[in-house]
Amino acid sequence: MIDYSAQTLVPLPVVLPLFAAGLTLALWRYPRAQRIISVTTLSLMVAAAVGLVVAADSGPVVVNVGGWAAPVGIDLVADRLSALMLLVSSVVMLVVLLYSLGQGVADGDEATPVAIYHPTYLVLAAGVSNAFLAGDLFNLYVGFEILLVASYVLLTLGGTAERIRAGAVYVVVALLSSIIFLVAVALTYAATGTVNLAQLAIRLPDVDPGVQLVIHILLLLAFGIKAAIFPLSAWLPDSYPTAPAPVTAVFAGLLTKVGIYAIIRTQTLLFPDGRADDVLMVLGLATMLVGILGAVAQDDIKRLLSFTLVSHIGFMVFGIAMGTTAGYSAAIFYVVHHITVQTTLFLVVGLVERVGGTTSLDRLGGLARIAPGLAILFFIPAMNLAGIPPLSGFLGKVGLIEEGVRQGTVLTWILVAGSVLTSLLTLYAIVKAWNKAFWQTAPEDIQPVRLPRGMVGPTAGIVTLGVGLTLVAGPLYGYTDRAADTLTDGYTYVEAVFPDGATRGDGVSDDPDADDTVEIGGEG
Incomplete structure (x- = not known):
């Protein structure tokens, strides 16, 4: 039975902010009205996402935009994975x-x-919501383009030379990724006659293996750039630290995870044969090690966190590359954890910069005495990022390592060792930043500053949320397990998009007596 109440929630995370954006632009002379509209809109998005998380736990919720059924029309699909990502991103x-x-x-x-x-x-x-809900490759591309336009404007706010330079690098790299993605979409349509994800799951196994491989590589390239996977990650540490603190926080915490989401979606639905798993494992290891070695070498806390961001993308790639339900579950759990913790740390660094006037570790010091509350706000998410037990970072890494050990291949054992080494180096880098910023002798020009409650309150709230992930780790892992089950079974998503039969959506005979047996992702 179709849940129409849940269906009404699916478009809201896309439609509400777009409508509110136009409204706030029209009210540009009224800052108070803009603030009220923005806060109200995002609060409604959180409420809608909560409803979708509950509804999607019973099965994917599909909306055909404009009343045109797939594959002719555009469909928005909220399954467990996309609903969870919507909730975390909205919060x-x-x-x-x-x-x-x-x-x-x-x-x-x-x-x-x-x-x-x-x-x-x-x-x-x-744009973020559209990317998570997109039921076809072209709509996913549109979501990425909306992200590109908005993020470029936010990255260059103020028009300083440093921000314009960083924004130029960002937009060139993003455009390159978009071109590759668009070429992949065009090739996919030429080979299969569709860009609908559910229909592609049916048709791609019949495409020439060489063409499949080219499409697969192009999509991984496009999403790998957006996710900052090595060697496509050099742009990130130079782009993010120049933006205002809130912009840097939302970019670091969220935008790379949209690329990770796209990889999970296409790997499980379109390319479940595992041909790229070994390559992804190697890239995951390289991303971990190169990123964390870069972090260890930094003397600026924003750049240090930017490199740890790159490094911990490697953990998520590790989970994806294992290609199992447990691997995907651990990867999704780690995505949720990392979005929350990485955003928190960049918000705290904004407070550090406000007190110390800089983010250079060589010019900071004594913050534990000057702002003891700030020291606590930094210490908790920092230890979470490093994976100190029993925090959620530790639990996510344990899930990944446990599955790697269970598989027991040479590559997974190497990744397990790389994960442990990366965690230790993360702890070293974080402790170095902690000691220099909070405990070394304070420069004479640093004076106690009363931090605005409006900044401290949201920061304390998201620190609490990060700790809360540890307290609800059991139910959250249960949800990610169920999400991973849906991803790997190959049928649930397709049947939700084509409720009258996946093969009929594929143009196969509507005769109920006809043989409707199909292969989805190569498994009959």
Whole structure:
């Protein structure tokens, strides 16, 4: 039976922020109205995402946009994975918005023009939601393009030379990724006659293996750039640290995970044969090690965190590369953990910069005495990122390592060793930053500063949320297990999109007596 109440929720995370973006742009002369609209919209998105998480636990919820059924029309699909990603992203974006309001980012500061900030931020929220809900490759491409436009504007807010330079690098890399993605979409349509993900799951196994491989490589290249997987990650540490603290926080916590989501979706639905698993394992290991070695070498806390961001993408790739239900479950759990913790750390660093006037570790010190509350706000998520028991970072890594040991191949054992080494080096890098910023002798020009409650409140809230992930790790892991089951069974997604029969959606005979047996992802 179709749950029409749940169906009404599916388009809301896309439609609401787009409508609100236009409204806030029209009200550019009224900052207070913009703030109310933005906060209300993101709060409604969180509520809708909660409803979708509950509804999708009983099965994917599908909406055919404009009433045109797939594969003719555009469909939005909320399954367990996309609903969970929507919830986490909506919560993070709401917290970051509240933080930015507390900082005065949206109050007419010269560095962040209010007339631009709110509409662009809401467009970014719509792009993220559209990417998570997209039921076809081209709509996924559209979601990425919305992200590109909005993120470029946010990255260059204020128009300083440093931000324009970083934004130029970012947009060139993003455009390269978009071109590769568009070529992959075109090739996919030429080979199969469709870009609908559910229909592709049926048709791709019949395509020439060489063509399949080319499509697979192109998609991995496009998504790998967006996810900052080595060797496609060099752009990230130079681009993110120059933006305002709230922008850096939402970029670091969320945007790379959209690329990871796209990899999970296409690997499980379109290419479940595992031909690229070994390559992904090697790339995952390289991403871990290169990223964390870069972090260890940094003397600026923003760049240090940017390199740890790259490094921990490797853990997620490790889970994907194992290609099992347990591997995918651990990877999804780690994505949820990392979005929350990485965003938290960049928000805390914004507070550190406000107190110390810099993010250079050589010019900071004594913050534990000057701002003891800030020391606590940094220490908790920092230890979580490093994977100290019993925090969620530790639990996510244990899940990945346990599955790697269970598989017992040479590559998985190497990845297990790489994961342990990366965790130890992460702890070293974080402790170095902690000691220098909070415990070394304070420079004479650093004076106690009263931090705005509007900034401290959202930061404390998301720190609490990070700790809360540990407290609900059991139910959360249960949900990610069920999400991984849906991803790997090959049928649930297709049957939700084509409720009258996947083969009929594929143009096969509607005769109920006909043989409707098909292969989805290579498994009959």
